[in-house]
Amino acid sequence: MPTLTKPSIYYPEYIVTNNDILNFIKKYHSNTSHMNQLEEMIYNTTIEKRHLFFPFDLVMNLGLFEERQALYEEVARKYSLLVAQKALDNSGLTKKDITMIITTSCTGFMMPSLTAHLINGLDLPENTIQLPIAQMGCVGGAYAINRAFEHCQLSPTNNVLIVALETSSLCFHREAGKLQDFISDSIFGDGAAGVVMRGDDVGEGLSVVKSKSIFLKNTESFIQYNITNNGFLFSLDKQVMYSVEMIRNQVNEFIQSELKHTDNIDFCISHTGGRRILDEVQRCLNLKPHILEKSRESLKIVGNTSSVSVIDVLSRHFGNVNHKDQGVLIAFGPGFTSEVMLGEWRV
């Protein structure tokens, strides 16, 4: 069975805290009517800090699209290469073994994409299939894993290098003053992750048993970008809080199709989303509290890192699982789309 090997993760040096966000709001949006509500909401996120590729003050003074994109390209080129090389080293494979390169990055845009940059930077084979994904947002990490699984099912000699890189902070906008803008600024963080899926079943890792895409119809407004002259502006509908409930039956049926019952789940690698999304995952999948421990840990110390998040949580499971542990990897993103994967650990 195709197997996810140990990921590599990178978080940049600049740190933003809840206090930084509150001070920003007090300074630039002192007339907001939501101040008390906001303070409570920000501390309720359970996020303690997030990492940014650039200082928070610089980010909050950025202007138009071009300026943001130039910064995106600078860090995207550098750190995608860093995590990709380490993920390849972790996998026990060499560059010549890679047959597909998937990048997922929704917070900036390049053409040619990062897949071209990585084929050049890592000197991957000239027949490597590229899969650059810019529009799957937060579900991108799980999405990439499910697409890699399909490619690996075609041949045990297929191997996929996945890189997720997000500069969420470059989508913060100083002038954006809606309650939901402040919430976005309070939960998203930057980071990069790399992981290799081997088509064979050699070595330690999470073997993929089955994958599924779930789309919720007529919910495009749940998670979307407004395209502005200042670049991408994240927009979240309150309704998104009910999304996990809305796909609950499909997810549970999928899990039960292989694992008998969700009571049997040994692990759940969940997109971190936010505290309430994780609470919903726990409730709707009927999980014991410790099952989401690593997802909550990731949210606490790096925030919601969009497509990077689920690979970060996967990484935290290495060394903390038992041979033959069975469970699920799940993420959520725009569409509304969920990508779900059932897996079994080989330790």
Add this chain to the structure above:
Amino acid sequence: MPTLTKPSIYYPEYIVTNNDILNFIKKYHSNTSHMNQLEEMIYNTTIEKRHLFFPFDLVMNLGLFEERQALYEEVARKYSLLVAQKALDNSGLTKKDITMIITTSCTGFMMPSLTAHLINGLDLPENTIQLPIAQMGCVGGAYAINRAFEHCQLSPTNNVLIVALETSSLCFHREAGKLQDFISDSIFGDGAAGVVMRGDDVGEGLSVVKSKSIFLKNTESFIQYNITNNGFLFSLDKQVMYSVEMIRNQVNEFIQSELKHTDNIDFCISHTGGRRILDEVQRCLNLKPHILEKSRESLKIVGNTSSVSVIDVLSRHFGNVNHKDQGVLIAFGPGFTSEVMLGEWRV
């Protein structure tokens, strides 16, 4: 073998001619030193007209990114649905048979992407796999066909709906005054195309035998976007003229692996690129002149429609081929990337 069924094609009502472009340059860039050279180059493209989603004057007076993106979203939603529905009708399948939706569109950006819009608009199954591609540029149509082929190889009950939609004219910029900007403005046209790949071998169409991705290392500058406050600005390196020569051996070896010799090719469905690219395809693949007739016809009457182009040329072959005709579908795009497919007609 997975089979491409009859495509649907849409070209919008506004038409731009070589004279329109020359008048524009004379009006706004009268001090350019390239005027004589330009006039000759524009008439040498062999393009007679192109279709645009909006009047040429409106396009050439567009400003910042947000304005362009709003126009993109308006036509992308409307016409992607139109060509998708017709392609589905042509395929003999119904909406419930579709297992994957691929969209390829490099001239605008939406999140959620057009894949979400089409699942909603066509009421496709809620487990449809989405593949929204924004960063493969002109190779996007052939790229989508090759990814669909992989998906269909997993099961004969897999069926893929592909939609390519390009608003290339929204990437024209009035202030852009380099020689290559004028060339871009002179070759690109708008349009939309839909095509279904059936996983089984029922009905008329082009059956896919084999697919291949070819990447040319260290050529990211050949075809790229500059990301400006006015949106995407196309940039083309003169070196791109040598790209077909650079991949010539790989393409010919791939063709010979199945078809013995390129002399045996009954058809070549080529990305239209420009006249010189088609000349290079003819020379490097050692093709008889009539083999590229449909590609040249497409270039002449709609220009280079980016990811739409290769599906347009595919469409022009329906009704003009014989049972068991064997040949190649090939396109080129940023990376530099070429996607190549070998196929056989079932008539």
